[in-house]
Amino acid sequence: MAELGRAALIVTLGLSTYALVAGAVAARLGRRRLAQSAQNALVAAFCSTLVASAVLLGALLRNDFSFTYVARTTSEALPTAYTISAFWGGQEGSLLLWLLVLTGFGAAAVRLNRGWARDLIVWVVPVFAAVAVFFSFLVVAVASPFATQAAPPDGAGMTPSLQNPYMLAHPPLLYLGYVGLTVPFAFALGALLSGRTDERWLVATRRWTLFAWTALGVGQLLGAHWAYVEVGWGGYYAWDPVENAALMPWLAATAFLHSVMIQEKRGMLRVWNVLLVILAFSLSLFGTFLTRSGVVNSIHSFTQSSIGPWFLAFIGVVVAVSVGLVLWRLPLLRSPTKLESPISREAAFLYNNLLLLALCLAILWGVVYPLLSEAVRGEAVVLGREYYDFFLRVFGLPLLLLMGIGPLVAWRRASLASLLTTFRWSTGVALLTGATLLVLGAGSSVPGLVAYTFSAFVTATIVLEFARGTRARKALGATSWPGAFSSLIARNRRRYGGYVVHASIVLLAIGIAGSSAFDSVAEARLERGESMEIAGYRLVYRTLDERIAANATEIRATLAVERGGDDLGTLEAGKNAYTIEEQVSNEVGIRSDPLTGEDLFVIAEQIDPDGTVYFRVFVKPLVNLIWVAGIVFLLGSLITLWPDAREQRRLAERTREIGVPATR
Amino acid sequence: MTLALLLAALLAIGCVVAVALPFLREPDPESDDLAELDESERRRLDLLEARDRVLASLRELEFDHRTGAVSDEDYRALVGPLRRDAANALQALEREGSTTTAEAPKNEERPVGKRIS
Numbered sequence: 150m151a152e153l154g155r156a157a158l159i160v161t162l163g164l165s166t167y168a169l170v171a172g173a174v175a176a177r178l179g180r181r182r183l184a185q186s187a188q189n190a191l192v193a194a195f196c197s198t199l200v201a202s203a204v205l206l207g208a209l210l211r212n213d214f215s216f217t218y219v220a221r222t223t224s225e226a227l228p229t230a231y232t233i234s235a236f237w238g239g240q241e242g243s244l245l246l247w248l249l250v251l252t253g254f255g256a257a258a259v260r261l262n263r264g265w266a267r268d269l270i271v272w273v274v275p276v277f278a279a280v281a282v283f284f285s286f287l288v289v290a291v292a293s294p295f296a297t298q299a300a301p302p303d304g305a306g307m308t309p310s311l312q313n314p315y316m317l318a319h320p321p322l323l324y325l326g327y328v329g330l331t332v333p334f335a336f337a338l339g340a341l342l343s344g345r346t347d348e349r350w351l352v353a354t355r356r357w358t359l360f361a362w363t364a365l366g367v368g369q370l371l372g373a374h375w376a377y378v379e380v381g382w383g384g385y386y387a388w389d390p391v392e393n394a395a396l397m398p399w400l401a402a403t404a405f406l407h408s409v410m411i412q413e414k415r416g417m418l419r420v421w422n423v424l425l426v427i428l429a430f431s432l433s434l435f436g437t438f439l440t441r442s443g444v445v446n447s448i449h450s451f452t453q454s455s456i457g458p459w460f461l462a463f464i465g466v467v468v469a470v471s472v473g474l475v476l477w478r479l480p481l482l483r484s485p486t487k488l489e490s491p492i493s494r495e496a497a498f499l500y501n502n503l504l505l506l507a508l509c510l511a512i513l514w515g516v517v518y519p520l521l522s523e524a525v526r527g528e529a530v531v532l533g534r535e536y537y538d539f540f541l542r543v544f545g546l547p548l549l550l551l552m553g554i555g556p557l558v559a560w561r562r563a564s565l566a567s568l569l570t571t572f573r574w575s576t577g578v579a580l581l582t583g584a585t586l587l588v589l590g591a592g593s594s595v596p597g598l599v600a601y602t603f604s605a606f607v608t609a610t611i612v613l614e615f616a617r618g619t620r621a622r623k624a625l626g627a628t629s630w631p632g633a634f635s636s637l638i639a640r641n642r643r644r645y646g647g648y649v650v651h652a653s654i655v656l657l658a659i660g661i662a663g664s665s666a667f668d669s670v671a672e673a674r675l676e677r678g679e680s681m682e683i684a685g686y687r688l689v690y691r692t693l694d695e696r697i698a699a700n701a702t703e704i705r706a707t708l709a710v711e712r713g714g715d716d717l718g719t720l721e722a723g724k725n726a727y728t729i730e731e732q733v734s735n736e737v738g739i740r741s742d743p744l745t746g747e748d749l750f751v752i753a754e755q756i757d758p759d760g761t762v763y764f765r766v767f768v769k770p771l772v773n774l775i776w777v778a779g780i781v782f783l784l785g786s787l788i789t790l791w792p793d794a795r796e797q798r799r800l801a802e803r804t805r806e807i808g809v810p811a812t813r
Numbered sequence: 814m815t816l817a818l819l820l821a822a823l824l825a826i827g828c829v830v831a832v833a834l835p836f837l838r839e840p841d842p843e844s845d846d847l848a849e850l851d852e853s854e855r856r857r858l859d860l861l862e863a864r865d866r867v868l869a870s871l872r873e874l875e876f877d878h879r880t881g882a883v884s885d886e887d888y889r890a891l892v893g894p895l896r897r898d899a900a901n902a903l904q905a906l907e908r909e910g911s912t913t914t915a916e917a918p919k920n921e922e923r924p925v926g927k928r929i930s
Contacts, residue, residue, distance in 0.1 A: 156821030160828055167832060179847040185835035193828040200824055268849040347855075348862045414870055416863070485863075559883045560870060561891055567884035617880035624879070803861045807854045 151216060154204035154295040157197045161248065162285040164194040168278035176271040176343070184271045188259055191274055194281060195252035202249050205242060205294050209235055215300040218242060224306035224729045226700040231312050237320045238311055240441045240456065241294035246321070247437065248284040250328040254357070255281065258332045262353045269349055273339035280331055283463050292456055306729040309701070315375035322368030323395050327433040329361025330398060333405070334430035334471075337423050341474040346419065346481045351409055352800065356790055358409075358426075362402040363786035369395050370779040381735025381752055383670075383767050385775065388537040390516045394436030397516075400509040401429035404502045407555075410643075411495045414560060419482040420475065421502070427471040432513075434464050439516070490562030497555035504548045511540040542596045546603060549658055552651050553607035556614065556644070574613060579606035597666030604655045604662075611648045611655075618645070640795075642788050649785030656778035660746070663771030672754075674763045684768040686749055687711045691719070693760045701725040703736070706753050706762045710740060722751040722764070746773040857909050864902035871895050 172187035174180070205218070209232050214220040222235040222242070237243045255277035263270045288294060333354040340350040372392065377385040386392060405425040411418045442457035475482070488496060515532040523529040557571050582605035583598060591598050618637045619630065627633035638645045671683040675690040682688075689709040696703050705723035709716070722738035738751040748769045755763040830837075850858065874891055877883040883891070 150817050153817040153821050153824075156818070157824060160821075160825050164828055164832070175847070179849065181845050181847045182835040182839060182842065184847060186832050189831045189834055190828075193831040197824055197828060200820075268847070271847060345850075345855075347858055414866060416866065557882050559877065559887050559891060560874070561894075563887055564884070564890075567887045570884055571882060614880075614882070617882065618876075621876065621879045799865060803858070803865065806861055807850070807857045 150204050150207065150213075151295040151297045154201045154208075155289075155293065157201035157204065158245075158285060158289050158293070158295070160197040161194045161201065161252070162282065162289050164190045164197065165252075165278050165281035165285050168194065169275050169282055172271070172275035172278055176275065184274070187274050187278070188263070188270075191252065191259060191277060191281075192256040194278075194285075195249075195256045198245070198249045198252050198285075201288075201295075202236075202245060205245060206233070206236060209233065212304070213300070214302075214304050215297050216294075217296040217298045218294045220298065220301055220304045222304070222307055224304040224700070226729060227304075227307055227312070228699060230314070230317060231307055234311070234316045234320075235307060237324065238307060238316070241288065241292045241296075243320070243324070243437075243441060244284060244288050244292055244456075245294050246324050247328055248281065248288060250324055251277070251284060251331055252281055254328060254332055255335070258335070258353070258357060266345075266349045266353055269336065269339050269343055269345045269353070272343040272345075273335045276335040276338045276342070277331065280335070283459075287456060287459060291459060303729065306700070306727065309725060309727045309730055309732050309734040310379055312700070312727075313375055313379045315371050315379065319368055319371040319375055322364045322371065323436075326361045326363075326365030326368055326395070327398065327437055329357060329364060330402060330426075330430045330433045332357035332361070333426045337426040338471060338474060341423065341478045344478065344481060346478065348413065351412060351422070355409070358402060358406060359786065359790050362399065362406060363783065363790070365395060365399045365402070366782055366786070367779060369399065370776070370782070374776060374779075378737065378739065379734075381737045383737075383750060383752060383765065385664075385772075388512075388515070388534055390519075391436075391440050393512050393516050393537075394432075394439040397509050397512055398429045398432040398436060400505050400512075401425055401432055404505040404509075405429060407498045407505075408502050411498050415495055416486050417484045417488065417495060418499075419484055420479065423475055423482065425502075425506075427468070427475070428509075431464055431468055431471075432509075434460065434467065438464065492558065492565065492568065493562045494555060494558045494560045497551055497558050501548060501551045501555055504544045504551070508540060508544040508548070511544070512537065545658075546596065546599055549600065549603045549607065549654070552654060553603070553610040556648070556651075557610055572610070575606050575609035578609035579603065581605075591667070594662075594666035597662040600658050600662040600666075604659050607651060607655050611652055614648055615645070638788060642791055642793055646785050646788030646791075649788055650782055651785075653778045653780075653782035653785055656774045656781060660771050660774035660776075660778060663746075663774070664748075664769040667770050669768040670765070672763070672765045674761055676761050681764065681766065683766050685712050686717075686766075686768065688720070688751070688764075688766065690762060690764070693723075693756070693762065698725075700729065701727045704756055705736070706756070706764075708738070708751060708764075710749065720749070720751055722753040724753060724756060741773055743773075746771045746777075748772045853909070857906070860902065860906045860909055864899070864906060867895060867898045867902050871899060 168187045168190040171183050171190065175183035175187055205216075207213075208216045208219050209223060210229070212219065212223065212225055212232070218239055218241050219235070222239045223232050227235075235242065237246045255274075259270055259274060259277070333350075336350040336354045340346050369392070372395070373385040376382075376387070376392075402425075405422060408418050408422055408425060412422050438457065438460035442460060488499070490496065515536055519529040519531045553575060554572070558568065579602050583602035586592075586598055586601055591601065615634070615637070619634045622633035622637045622640075623630060627636050669684040671681060673679075673681040675681060677690055677692065680687055680689040687710075689711070690706060691709055692707045694705050694707070696705075703723065703725050705721045708720045708722070709718075710720050711717060717740065720738040720740050721736075723736050725734045725736050726732075727734070735752055735754075738753075740749040742748070748767075750767040750769060752765045753762050754765050757763075871892075874883060874888065874895060878885075878888040
């Protein structure tokens with residue numbers, strides 16, 4: 150069946166090329182049937198990519214080792230779920246997934262918006278198609294998932310750290326995020342090409358951007374949890390280049406989601422918004438390049454490959470063409486209004502944008518610095534954790550504070566007296582929290598204390614906003630308090646969904662500050678029966694067992710855990726020895742306290758033949774708030790993403806008023 | 814091998830048919846022009862966007878004032894210009910509407926073509 154897969158991808162390449170050329174000609178000459186034909190080609194490209202994907206999935210499930218890709222990424226002993234995850238576990242499969250999602254999103258976005266933004270859509274199709282041509286060319290000519298060989302008796306297996314349930318969701322979500330950012334990019338370029346720089350491209354892509362941003366955010370948190378429970382070094386985020394590669398487009402998209410509100414409300418920042426979309430998409434390409442080229446030394450770069458130069462060339466073309474188009478259309482992008490005051494909501498959103506972008510660029514510099522230093526000096530100089538932590542504090546803490554200030558400042562301008570009134574309660578809560586924490590000893594970490602104080606400020610503003618809004622809804626005629634609350638959210642999902650997302654960022658900040666600024670660590674080499682103590686816990690090393698699992702030998706040390714004389718049960722930590730892959734992984738022991746959000750985290754660093762174990766133990770206060778933040782973030786995103794019937798009606802009305810049928 | 818190639822051929826034929834469908838359905842259409850917004854429609858769209866933007870701002874200001882997020886002093890300073898902007902937007906739309914009506918006979922001669930749906 151490899152022939153079918155190869156043929157399907159060649160068909161995709163042909164269809165994408167046709168959609169690019171025919172779409173561009175149709176848009177330029179104003180040919181209706183040719184434009185429809187190009188749109189059909191994009192949909193057909195999705196279908197043929199789906200066929201190719203089905204062929205690869207079938208080969209994986211059959212353990213057909215005549216497919217080089219299947220033999221390299223799986224083995225007979227690999228559980229079925231991980232065999233499926235091998236689809237995106239290797240370079241060729243993940244590029245195919247990129248193409249599948251890209252053509253699917255392209256076809257869906259075009260069909261959903263063609264009724265009310267058709268003059269824009271005819272230019273969007275060739276942009277989508279151009280990106281699809283690149284990726285289909287890669288999987289046809291450079292990194293085919295359908296290369297065949299004489300089938301070996303068994304496959305090489307999967308990297309042990311990838312044999313984790315999180316790998317079923319983390320990479321696909323990141324890909325949904327990366328590829329999802331193609332939609333706003335294609336519409337932005339379509340708007341520039343067509344000269345239709347009105348609000349429609351923003352409306353058409355708002356939910357796509359939110360979806361991509363949500364997928365990237367949740368995907369990163371799942372990846373952080375995977376690193377925490379599986380990689381076994383005691384943390385959840387290492388500023389690894391590939392982790393940063395997902396964070397950067399997320400930061401750029403976050404900036405866009407805020408600044409787009411300024412364009413919608415005030416008609417400002419049109420150039421800025423287009424540039425942010427271009428940046429977010431280029432960074433998503435850069436992220437895929439980092440993950441898959443093997444150019445950086447990372448736990449995520451499982452392959453060294455030849456796709457790097459192709460990606461760099463494509464990123465260069467994307468940036469050059471996009472910036473050229475922006476320069477060409479500058480006269481159309483001039484804003485009809487100007488910033489009236491530095492104390493206004495749009496100004497606060499602008500400060501937020503500058504900080505997000507500064508953080509994003511600082512991270513980008515940290516990622517590319519080793520590559521540049523190697524190119525210039527012949528030696529890769531890696532910027533360590535201190536570099537990133539410094540910029541996280543410098544830009545992240547003011548961002549946290551602005552999250553509480555921005556939404557409560559009036560549009561256009563606000564007086565200082567009004568600000569003092571608006572923020573008096575929040576400021577009081579924040580100062581009280583900071584003082585209390587200082588008395589309780591949290592002053593050992595100034596950034597941690599500041600993060601907690603700012604978090605209290607933001608929390609207070611969010612609670613006050615919900616309380617005041619609900620009261621106003623009740624006064625406006627809601628029959629009950631729950632009714633007023635739900636009506637408040639339903640009438641402005643973006644605003645109040647946004648507050649829920651802000652609440653998740655507060656939880657994240659508290660979790661990060663607690664687990665990094667106030668954590669404890671202890672190390673000890675223990676023989677059976679010996680014990681160690683850390684942050685009020687006492688751990689007694691009891692037994693060491695060895696057991697055979699489906700694809701690995703598991704060695705586990707059992708520790709009895711006590712605190713304040715109370716027996717808290719036992720904890721297992723050890724290692725897995727993977728026979729086929731010939732690799733060993735750390736399997737950490739974690740005991741979570743649901744009341745305090747604290748984790749006791751045990752690594753069996755070294756296990757000696759005589760049964761002595763070298764343990765490294767962490768106590769991480771509040772770390773579980775990071776994972777709770779993920780759930781709250783998803784909830785807030787869903788509220789914001791939920792279709793708004795009144796907005797749909799308003800758009801339908803608007804299109805009807807200019808005599809265009811609204812079929813959306 | 815044969816089955817794979819047969820399936821590949823079927824896939825290719827299906828895709829070609831899908832791509833050719835607009836031409837197969839309408840081999841000889843009355844018009845093949847894309848129906849794009851003309852200059853007056855685009856101007857009207859800009860005005861409608863401006864109107865909706867200012868009306869949404871007014872609604873938000875009213876609600877923020879009601880919740881107490883915007884003080885009385887700020888409300889008084891902001892509501893006047895916003896109401897003026899709203900009135901200007903509505904007047905501009907009316908003017909544009911009357912201009913469009915006056916231009917209507919000229920527009921009727923414009924080849925509209927079938928809209929993509």
